[in-house]
Amino acid sequence: AQRVTQPEKLLSVFKGAPVELKCNYSYSGSPELFWYVQYSRQRLQLLLRHISRESIKGFTADLNKGETSFHLKKPFAQEEDSAMYYCALSGQGAQKLVFGQGTRLTINP
Amino acid sequence: KAGVTQTPRYLIKTRGQQVTLSCSPISGHRSVSWYQQTPGQGLQFLFEYFSETQRNKGNFPGRFSGRQFSNSRSEMNVSTLELGDSALYLCASSLDPGAGTEAFFGQGTRLTVV
Numbered sequence: 001a002q003r004v005t006q007p008e009k010l011l012s013v014f015k016g017a018p019v020e021l022k023c024n025y026s027y028s029g030s031p032e033l034f035w036y037v038q039y040s041r042q043r044l045q046l047l048l049r050h051i052s053r054e055s056i057k058g059f060t061a062d063l064n065k066g067e068t069s070f071h072l073k074k075p076f077a078q079e080e081d082s083a084m085y086y087c088a089l090s091g092q093g094a095q096k097l098v099f100g101q102g103t104r105l106t107i108n109p
Numbered sequence: 110k111a112g113v114t115q116t117p118r119y120l121i122k123t124r125g126q127q128v129t130l131s132c133s134p135i136s137g138h139r140s141v142s143w144y145q146q147t148p149g150q151g152l153q154f155l156f157e158y159f160s161e162t163q164r165n166k167g168n169f170p171g172r173f174s175g176r177q178f179s180n181s182r183s184e185m186n187v188s189t190l191e192l193g194d195s196a197l198y199l200c201a202s203s204l205d206p207g208a209g210t211e212a213f214f215g216q217g218t219r220l221t222v223v
Binding site: 032043044045046049051086090095096097098099100101102 | 112113140142144151152153154157159164165167199201203206207209210211212213214215216217
């Protein structure tokens with residue numbers, strides 16, 4: 001079964017502090033992993049994907065196949081990072097995305 | 110270039126009615142997917158279309174159906190509406206149907222069933 005788990009529904013950190021949003025997945029095969037973000041009153045958009053191995057807006061995510069995790073990290077949080085973050089996976093050559101329940105990140109000044 | 114456009118943005122329907130939602134993908138994108146978003150279930154996959162063919166279908170009853178036209182525009186239809194169908198319906202388009210391809214989302218259609 002394909003499943004994505006984001007254990008934290010809400011996460012609040014202070015500006016300048018490190019932030020880590022957790023994501024664990026269940027998939028029999030080699031999935032593609034993504035982080036999507038939704039800022040207030042904006043549409044859902046891609047933040048980053050593991051195949052690109054890039055850092056976007058200071059965020060990085062490392063795929064750990066042993067722990068089946070794809071945690072999102074940023075060393076110094078900024079107020080504009082406040083948003084809803086969704087971890088998602090796709091696989092088997094399909095566009096179908098399986099989403100986690102999302103984590104609402106709030107950065108306090 | 111224009112993003113994914115969904116119409117209408119808001120709909121109010123009565124139980125038992127049917128509804129059709131429309132999605133215009135980004136120009137050049139041939140893959141379109143639909144998702145249902147509710148507070149309780151989160152984002153759930155409905156269907157995926159590529160070149161007018163349904164490639165994947167989520168775990169939804171047969172009342173939910175969709176189609177894609179030759180210009181890649183897509184529609185989804187829900188018949189015999191139930192209160193539980195109230196949700197935000199999101200459409201996403203991508204350049205190709207492969208896994209790992211970025212999906213671009215529309216603003217969604219907010220459906221309320223009363």
